[in-house]
Amino acid sequence: MIRSTFRLAPGIGPYLEGKLWNAGIRRWADLPAAPAVALSPRIDARLRDAVARAEAALEAGDADALAAMIPRNERWRLYPAFAGDAAFLDVETDGERLTCVGVLDASGPRLFLDGRDLDAFPEAARGWKVLVTYNGLAFDEPVLRRAFPGWRPPRAHVDLCHLWRRLGHEGGLKRLEEETGVGRPAHLHGLSGLDAVRLWRAWQERGDADALRLFAEYNLHDAVNLRTLMGLGYNRLVERLRLPAAPVPVSERGDVRYDLTKLLLTL
Numbered sequence: 662m663i664r665s666t667f668r669l670a671p672g673i674g675p676y677l678e679g680k681l682w683n684a685g686i687r688r689w690a691d692l693p694a695a696p697a698v699a700l701s702p703r704i705d706a707r708l709r710d711a712v713a714r715a716e717a718a719l720e721a722g723d724a725d726a727l728a729a730m731i732p733r734n735e736r737w738r739l740y741p742a743f744a745g746d747a748a749f750l751d752v753e754t755d756g757e758r759l760t761c762v763g764v765l766d767a768s769g770p771r772l773f774l775d776g777r778d779l780d781a782f783p784e785a786a787r788g789w790k791v792l793v794t795y796n797g798l799a800f801d802e803p804v805l806r807r808a809f810p811g812w813r814p815p816r817a818h819v820d821l822c823h824l825w826r827r828l829g830h831e832g833g834l835k836r837l838e839e840e841t842g843v844g845r846p847a848h849l850h851g852l853s854g855l856d857a858v859r860l861w862r863a864w865q866e867r868g869d870a871d872a873l874r875l876f877a878e879y880n881l882h883d884a885v886n887l888r889t890l891m892g893l894g895y896n897r898l899v900e901r902l903r904l905p906a907a908p909v910p911v912s913e914r915g916d917v918r919y920d921l922t923k924l925l926l927t928l
Contacts, residue, residue: 662738662899662906663719664688669711669730672704687905689716722746724790728816734827737819739791740895741909746790748815749891751883752801753857753876759808760861763880765888769920772877772928783812790815793891795834795883796822821887824894828901834883843889845882852879874928881921888912 665688667678680699686692689712696705711730718726724743728736740747748766752759762773762782766789773782782805794801798820805812821837830837835853838844857879863872892911899906 662740662904663715663727663742664690665905666715666731666735666738667708667712668732668735669715670704670707673708673711677704682905722790725816734823736817737824737895737898738906739817740793740819740891741906743790743817744909746788747793747888747891748786748789748791749793749884749887750797750801751794751880751887752804753854753861753880754804755858755861759804761876761880762805763877763884765881765884770881770885770924772881772924774877779808783809786812786814791817791819793819793821793887795837795887795890796820798823819891821890821894824898825890828894828897834886837890838886841890841893843886843893845886846878848875849879849882870928874925877928878921878925881924885921 665682667673667681667686667689668675677700681687684699686699692709692712696702700708715727715730718724718730719742722743724739724746727739731738745767748764750765751763753761753763758775759779760775762779764771764773764785768785771785773779773785792802792815798818799822802814802818805814821834825837830840852875857876860872860876860879863869864876889912892909896908896911898904899908
């Protein structure tokens, strides 16, 4: 999809991008030697310069540079090119402070807990090129910035709340899971962020190990399910907008279930 993206420079919006696609210029390599018929000479020159810079950034694996060239609400287009370096993240708080960061990335599912290894999060996040959250622009990212002032998220932050809103979804992550059939174990049904606070406090105040494991499992399923919802949302948006891009594989939760079980046994 990224090589079919022409919204790389000022003055090139969805209308001009669509004109290029309709004229048969569907990828960067399709730009003709002469100025493209769909563009003025000035815009054509601007686009060619932007495409050259984008090609160099893609060749270098520089997702931040590419994300800086693309409107924020279109950065989901970067996902297939950098899926191997993507992180799916969900945080929990006790209402005031960060208690937990659940992550699924190339290293598998991981959990960073307050009082145990939460301070290791910034180093573990080095190398991420795409960050995927649900409502993370409004919640998770600000929480993490306050907890770790030196940490900076990847510029390519795909907030699935906004992506799925473009597809007509209204509501939270749990409702989206129900609508798409992306499930979680029955014993986690009905649990909410308020329950996570309650479970965390049971661990902190009484040392309730069962409460900690349920808390961790709840958080990790939020993170793991984001990967499936990213694939589904990407494919549906490509189809809805009739974009010149192939679908991406949609991951199933089962392929990390064993890793989750092993991780929970360490708590």
